[in-house]
Amino acid sequence: MNDRTSHERAVHWGTAIWTAGAAGLIAALPWAASGRLPDRVATHWGSGSDAPDGSMPLWAASLVPALIWLVLALVVALVVRRTGAAARPWTVTTLLFSGTLLVGAQISAVRANLGHGDWHQARLPTVWVVVAVVAAAVAGGGGWVLGTRGRPTPRPVGRGRREPALAIPEGQRLVWFSRATNPWFQALAAVTGLVAVSAGAALVGGLAAPGLLWSLFVPFALVSLAAAGCASVQARVSEQGLEVAFGPLGWPVRRWAARDIESARAERRTPAQAGGWGYRLSSLGTTVMVRGGECLVVRARDMRAEFAVSVDDAERGAALLNALYAHRPG
Amino acid sequence: MLLRLNQADTRPLHEQVAGAIRRAVAEGECRPGDRLPSARDLSQALGVNVNTVLRGLRSLRDEGLLEFRRGRGVTVAEGADQRSGLQDRVLELMAEAARLGYSRTDLIEMIRGIP
The missing domain is CATH 2.30.29 (PH-domain like)
Known part of the structure; x- marks a missing residue:
C-alpha cells in the first residue's frame, strides 16, 4: 500500500512539473529570441503552402499557446478528479503527447520567424511539422508504456479478508x-x-x-x-x-x-x-x-x-x- | 432482492414460494411498483417447477400483494409492504391455532369476540 501511494505521489509531481515546465518553455521561447523576431510574429500557416496566413504580437504569441496548454492540462486534471486513478495511462499519454506537440509547434514557429523583418517572410518547412508530430507520438507512446507498466498490479485477492460473505443458515436456499x-x-x-x-x-x-x-x-x-x-x-x-x-x-x-x-x-x-x-x-x-x-x-x-x-x-x-x-x- | 426457501419446511412448495416472496416484500427487499423476476427465472433459481411458482404468484395476487400487468410482468402492488407483514402474522397465528387444536372458524369467532 505504501508502494502504491508513493507511486501515485511520483506521478502527481511528475505531471505537475511537466505541465508547469512545458507552459514556461512555450511562454519563454518567443521572449528569449525577441531580439531577432519581427514585431508581429507569424503564428499560422496555410495547409497548401509554406507561407504564413496569420500573425500575433509577440506577447500573444507567447501567452496564447501557453494558455491553450494550461487549459488542456486543467481539463485532464478535472477528468482525473472525477473518474479516479484508474484513468491514469491515458492521462499521462495525453499530457505527454499534447505537451510535446505544443512545444514542438512553438519551437518551429519561433525558428521560422527568426531573423526576418516582417512576418510575411517567415517560412515553415513541412518537415518540421512532421518532426514535431513524430516526437509527440513517441512521447505519447512512452507515456502509455510508463502509465501501464508503472501501475501497481491489482492486489491478489485473499479470501475471507475483505470480501463480504453472507451467512447461509443450515437448510436454507438463498437466491x-x-x-x-x-x-x-x-x-x-x-x-x-x-x-x-x-x-x-x-x-x-x-x-x-x-x-x-x-x-x-x-x-x-x-x-x-x-x-x-x-x-x-x-x-x-x-x-x-x-x-x-x-x-x-x-x-x-x-x-x-x-x-x-x-x-x-x-x-x-x-x-x-x-x-x-x-x-x-x-x-x-x-x-x-x-x-x-x-x-x-x-x-x-x-x-x-x-x-x-x-x-x-x-x-x-x-x-x-x-x-x-x-x-x-x- | 434476496429470497429464502427453507428446505426443512413441510408446507406445499407453492406456499413456500409465496411465503418467500411475501417475506421479501415485508422486509422491503422489493418495494411497491418494483418488477418481480419472471416466473421462469424464479423457477430456475429456486429449483422449483414453473407451474408451482405461477401458483404461488397467483395466490399472492389474490391476497392483493402482486399485480399482473400485461407487458410489464408481475409487479409489487401499492401498500403491499405493510399488508404482507400483517398477512404473515395472520398466517403464523393460524398455524399456531391449528397446532393447539383450534380451527379457522374458532379463530374467527375469537377475533369477533374481542370488543
Missing part, C-alpha cells in the same frame, strides 16, 4: 435477483425503433423511394437494437452460480458456476472508467456498464481478467456468491 436500467438508452431505443418501424412499414407499403427508406430503416434499426441491449441488464445468483442476462429479452446470457467464482465484491464504477456504456473491455477487465454506480465485480477461475456488471444491491450479490463458494461441495 438473489437484481437489475439495472438506463432510462436514457430506453428512450433512445424507443425513438429510433419507432423511426425504423415507420420506415419498414413505408417500405412494405411502397410509400416512398426504397433507396431512401432502406437508408433510414437499417441505421435506425441497428441503433435501436444496440440501445436496447445497453438499456438494461439482469443478474441472478443462486446455487447454480451467477447468471447475467442482457437487454429486455434477457438474451444473450453469460453464466458461471458458483464453484468457479473465486471472489466477488461490490465496487463503484463510472462509464468513464469502463470506457463507455455497454459491453466494455478495458484495463479493468470486462465491464457491462448500463449506468454509473454500484457494480458487482467477480473473479472467476480460469479467467485472467475480472468481470463486472452494473447492478443495484451488488454488495449482497457479492456476499451470497462468496458464501456459496465457501459452501461449495468437495
Whole structure:
C-alpha cells in the first residue's frame, strides 16, 4: 500500500512539473529570441503552402499557446478528479503527447520567424511539422508504456479478508435477483425503433423511394437494437452460480458456476472508467456498464481478467456468491 | 432482492414460494411498483417447477400483494409492504391455532369476540 501511494505521489509531481515546465518553455521561447523576431510574429500557416496566413504580437504569441496548454492540462486534471486513478495511462499519454506537440509547434514557429523583418517572410518547412508530430507520438507512446507498466498490479485477492460473505443458515436456499436500467438508452431505443418501424412499414407499403427508406430503416434499426441491449441488464445468483442476462429479452446470457467464482465484491464504477456504456473491455477487465454506480465485480477461475456488471444491491450479490463458494461441495 | 426457501419446511412448495416472496416484500427487499423476476427465472433459481411458482404468484395476487400487468410482468402492488407483514402474522397465528387444536372458524369467532 505504501508502494502504491508513493507511486501515485511520483506521478502527481511528475505531471505537475511537466505541465508547469512545458507552459514556461512555450511562454519563454518567443521572449528569449525577441531580439531577432519581427514585431508581429507569424503564428499560422496555410495547409497548401509554406507561407504564413496569420500573425500575433509577440506577447500573444507567447501567452496564447501557453494558455491553450494550461487549459488542456486543467481539463485532464478535472477528468482525473472525477473518474479516479484508474484513468491514469491515458492521462499521462495525453499530457505527454499534447505537451510535446505544443512545444514542438512553438519551437518551429519561433525558428521560422527568426531573423526576418516582417512576418510575411517567415517560412515553415513541412518537415518540421512532421518532426514535431513524430516526437509527440513517441512521447505519447512512452507515456502509455510508463502509465501501464508503472501501475501497481491489482492486489491478489485473499479470501475471507475483505470480501463480504453472507451467512447461509443450515437448510436454507438463498437466491438473489437484481437489475439495472438506463432510462436514457430506453428512450433512445424507443425513438429510433419507432423511426425504423415507420420506415419498414413505408417500405412494405411502397410509400416512398426504397433507396431512401432502406437508408433510414437499417441505421435506425441497428441503433435501436444496440440501445436496447445497453438499456438494461439482469443478474441472478443462486446455487447454480451467477447468471447475467442482457437487454429486455434477457438474451444473450453469460453464466458461471458458483464453484468457479473465486471472489466477488461490490465496487463503484463510472462509464468513464469502463470506457463507455455497454459491453466494455478495458484495463479493468470486462465491464457491462448500463449506468454509473454500484457494480458487482467477480473473479472467476480460469479467467485472467475480472468481470463486472452494473447492478443495484451488488454488495449482497457479492456476499451470497462468496458464501456459496465457501459452501461449495468437495 | 434476496429470497429464502427453507428446505426443512413441510408446507406445499407453492406456499413456500409465496411465503418467500411475501417475506421479501415485508422486509422491503422489493418495494411497491418494483418488477418481480419472471416466473421462469424464479423457477430456475429456486429449483422449483414453473407451474408451482405461477401458483404461488397467483395466490399472492389474490391476497392483493402482486399485480399482473400485461407487458410489464408481475409487479409489487401499492401498500403491499405493510399488508404482507400483517398477512404473515395472520398466517403464523393460524398455524399456531391449528397446532393447539383450534380451527379457522374458532379463530374467527375469537377475533369477533374481542370488543
